Amino acid sequence: MVKIQEQAWIMEHEKLARQTYRLMLQSPEIAAAARAGQFAMVRLGDGLDPLLRRPFSFHRIFPKQGIIEILYRIVGRGTGKLSRIQVGDSLDVMGPLGNAFRLPSCDSSLVVLVAGGIGIAPFFALMQDLVGRPDASLHLFYGARSGDELLPPQLFDGLRVTVHRSTDDGSLGYCGRVTDLFQEFMGSALPRPDAVYSCGPLAMQYHVARWALNQGVDAQLSLESLMACGVGACLGCALPAIGADDPATDHYLHVCKDGPIFSPGSIQWQKIQMHRALPQTFLYN
Numbered sequence: 001m002v003k004i005q006e007q008a009w010i011m012e013h014e015k016l017a018r019q020t021y022r023l024m025l026q027s028p029e030i031a032a033a034a035r036a037g038q039f040a041m042v043r044l045g046d047g048l049d050p051l052l053r054r055p056f057s058f059h060r061i062f063p064k065q066g067i068i069e070i071l072y073r074i075v076g077r078g079t080g081k082l083s084r085i086q087v088g089d090s091l092d093v094m095g096p097l098g099n100a101f102r103l104p105s106c107d108s109s110l111v112v113l114v115a116g117g118i119g120i121a122p123f124f125a126l127m128q129d130l131v132g133r134p135d136a137s138l139h140l141f142y143g144a145r146s147g148d149e150l151l152p153p154q155l156f157d158g159l160r161v162t163v164h165r166s167t168d169d170g171s172l173g174y175c176g177r178v179t180d181l182f183q184e185f186m187g188s189a190l191p192r193p194d195a196v197y198s199c200g201p202l203a204m205q206y207h208v209a210r211w212a213l214n215q216g217v218d219a220q221l222s223l224e225s226l227m228a229c230g231v232g233a234c235l236g237c238a239l240p241a242i243g244a245d246d247p248a249t250d251h252y253l254h255v256c257k258d259g260p261i262f263s264p265g266s267i268q269w270q271k272i273q274m275h276r277a278l279p280q281t282f283l284y285n
């Protein structure tokens with residue numbers, strides 16, 4: 001797959017929720033090649049600080065207009081620096097990287113997305129692709145710690161999606177974990193989905209993965225790991241995986257080149273807990 005490195009101009013930079021911003025970038029070559037689920041490595045400074053590029057999913061993709069968007073949450077130095085970037089500035093962007101979401105089969109009647117916090121980011125590009133599938137009903141379970149971390153409802157207009165919101169503190173929508181809300185619906189109000197997509201903290205993804213494996217439902221999980229290079233060179237983004245030939249032997253998949261989209265059955269979920277080099281958003285809690 002061709003990797004493009006492009007100087008992308010900032011066209012818009014907007015705060016959408018607490019600590020959450022949307023960047024619109026003019027990046028024609030990457031926009032023409034990018035697919036929902038893939039990501040870009042973004043250099044956040046001209047000098048050595050920060051030294052490493054940071055990975056971000058494509059939030060929305062407008063190939064004809066040559067535009068990509070990134071939705072990000074401030075969690076550390078790099079994203080803090082990103083939040084101070086101005087319209088008219090430019091960023092060095094490399095992408096598209098990794099694999100893309102597989103679209104559901106044409107005869108799918110129910111497609112379910114489960115998003116935790118900033119895990120909503122890649123789902124807008126996926127929902128853009130699904131708008132052209134009027135026969136499939138689309139349900140999004142979208143949770144955050146608090147209501148002010150959820151994206152405003154009007155951003156979902158035109159996407160033909162039914163959004164079920166939850167907050168851990170009960171300030172908006174269902175009070176509790178998004179996985180509890182998801183499971184309540186799956187057990188009663190909604191039939192068995194044809195496809196499930198999930199993105200968010202590991203505990204949430206693990207829950208969705210177990211559910212999908214038990215139900216035999218096709219699921220695609222967008223996973224994170226710490227990334228230094230984004231292109232398969234440093235091997236830093238390894239996740240313990242089920243051995244292809246012998247399930248008992250240790251085997252690793254690399255999020256940047258084998259993912260970030262994985263099937264639930266490919267990951268050794270229990271071993272991830274002991275994996276120390278994982279980002280904070282990734283931990284069980």
Ligand SMILES: Cc1cc2nc3c(=O)[nH]c(=O)nc-3n(C[C@H](O)[C@H](O)[C@H](O)COP(=O)(O)OP(=O)(O)OC[C@H]3O[C@@H](n4cnc5c(N)ncnc54)[C@H](O)[C@@H]3O)c2cc1C
Pocket residue numbers: 039050052053054055056057058070071072073074075076077078079080118121122223224225226227228255260279280281282
């Ligand atoms: C494939 C992929 C897609 C992502 N998409 C998005 C997105 O769309 N929106 C968004 O807000 N965040 C996304 N992230 C997480 C984002 O990359 C981190 O929040 C960001 O790198 C943190 O940088 P920092 O300098 O602010 O934080 P620091 O904690 O200061 O970063 C220090 C180092 O840790 C790495 N790091 C820290 N947290 C993460 C993390 N959660 N995942 C991977 N590396 C991390 C950084 O790249 C950096 O090398 C994605 C991560 C991956 C792997």
Ligand code: FES
Pocket residue numbers: 226227228229230231232233234235236237238254255256257
């Ligand atoms: S980030 Fe370097 S191999 Fe994946």
